[in-house]
Amino acid sequence: MIYPPVLTNISAPLALLPMASEPPAAQTLIWISGATEGIGLGLSRNVPHTDARIINLSRRQHPVLESHFLDLANRQSWESTARHFARELAGFTGQRAIFIQNAHLKGMTGFAGEISAEDAGRDITANIAAPLYLGDAFLRAVVESGFAGEAGLVMLSSAAARSPYEGQSLYCAGKAALEMWVRVVRREQERRGRSHIWVTAVRPGFVDTGLTRAVAAMEDHDYPVASALREQMAGGGPLLDIDTAARQIWAALPARQSLLVFGEQVQVERN
Secondary structure (H helix, E strand, O other), X not given: OOOOOOOOOOOOOHHHOOOOOOOOOOOXXXXXXXXXXXXXXXXXXXXXXXXXXXXXXXXXXXXXXXXXXXXXXXXXXXXXXXXXXXXXXXXOOOOEEEEEEOOOOOOOXXXXXXXXXXXHHHHHHHHHHHHHXXXXXXXXXXXXXXXXXXXXXXXXXXXXXOOOOOOOHHHHHHHHHHHHHHHHXXXXXHHOOOOOEEEEEEEOOOEOOHHHHHHHOOOOOOOOXXXXXXXXXXXXXXXXXXXXXXXXXXXXXXXXXXXXXXXXXXXXXXX
């Protein structure tokens, strides 16, 4: 049995002891999916708002930040996250709420028709369907809560949205779909007169992440630009660290255009 602590050496009546003050409520509420590594980690530790409550959405608990479980491959966790958005925004009276959809499920690179049907299905679920579902869930929570402060949605994209990288057909298709979704949603918000809501996609450039290094280490047989990536990394090309990339993104927000483009990436012929 655990007993309450015994107060000793009290020299003043309890009524006269100073009361601990509650910390001021956060004026900025930020969700970042995948804030435990890569660009998400950089974004989480370079937030420019000193009054922010930052929530990591991930399969892994963040060592410092508040975390809510999100598995892109598990639809039940999407639905749980949607309810989490709704619950938090329902009682939020601060100045701004921002969701950055950054998380990506790694390990699905391969030519169409050559990767397993199970892997292809998982990739479509996690990296195409999940980001769109989560973006929609955040916007729905903003609208239904009646939150009237600044509401921002950032969807991490890639040069793959416009450049046909062989071996990354699903990744390219997913990023292209995401950017078109953003373009349409921005128009919808404008038509509804929701000037407090902004939505943008971000191509962060060539960033030194675990995912970048993993695909660069592949054989050209399965990912033909892998050797070009390795050469660019070895040659001291325009490779950004995660903190520099994050600071560039934050400096461009809130965004009043559908796409923010930073840095460079290995390009291929478009046809």
